[in-house]
Amino acid sequence: MREIGARQILVYMGHLYKDLKKKDKADYFSFVDPGNIPTCPIGTDGRDLSQHIADQLDAVCRDSICLIPYNTGYHWILTIVNEDKNMIYLLDSTSNRNRDDTWKTIVTNAVKMYNASKGISKGPGFKILTVCIVLIYEYMNW
Template sequence: MFGRNVSTSLLREDVMRCMEMREIGSRQILVYMGYLYKYLKETNRAEYVSFVDPNKIPATQDGSTSSQHIANQLKASNGDSICLIPYNTGYHWILTVINEDKDTIYLLDSMGNRNRDNAWKTTVCNGVRTYLCMRGNPKRPTFKQLTGNLKQQGCVECGYCVMQYMKEIVECEDLQLERKFAGCVKNQYYTQT
């Protein structure tokens, strides 16, 4: 799934967190990504979507290590695939999606239309730009925040929303994200139900 072997375990506590809809971490998201990858392989669509391991995105002050990791992941993926990057800002999960042409970066945030983490935006843009330069294309990628997605009502649903966004993208035959997540969704919240 990431171009290398990854082993992770869910503890009983991790399962209970999901059942009780408490705050989740990267282990739960990583296992869910494995489920989605298995689904993609079973439907012969694994080459259309690639994933970035959220545990391998180092939190550095300047972001250069993270940018290089993103560039390396894009290089290892199929050039015609979209890339899903779940990222925890330290207190909140967001989903970053890089389109198949690697020139547009989308952000899905369950807290609405407010990109409060400009450092992450810069890190991802630099990673995509590094990848494009490696391919001989010095183009600067564009960054768009998509707003037509499920929101969180409380303070712990962000990880669940990120998993839902990934599921919707993986199950979608037409990967036109701007059309899929267009507009503004009102009163649609991720709930335990």
């Protein structure tokens, strides 16, 4: 098996966006380019990467769902930020219980930064889901 690269993820995101646009639901979703997110956190504590993600959230309209693909090294996970519910979902097809919490911390801090810029003091909730990405696409393919 060969590793899936950021280009393949971008093609998939483009296909998903096209389907959402056909169904007039594209305005409810935003996407973060996986090429802009390094596999290793920028800065000593990941603050730069958290700020980058907060800026991405700020660039989209409120009440949307932001999809953030992230490569942990040799494995892709999907992070979904539901701004309306102030909730972060981490979708991972492997039930890796030894997962590094660095990514969780970076994304949580990003949402906290975003919330603070909007005057929201409540921190986001966080759920880790072990699920196949194809099932998510089928679910969204309403």
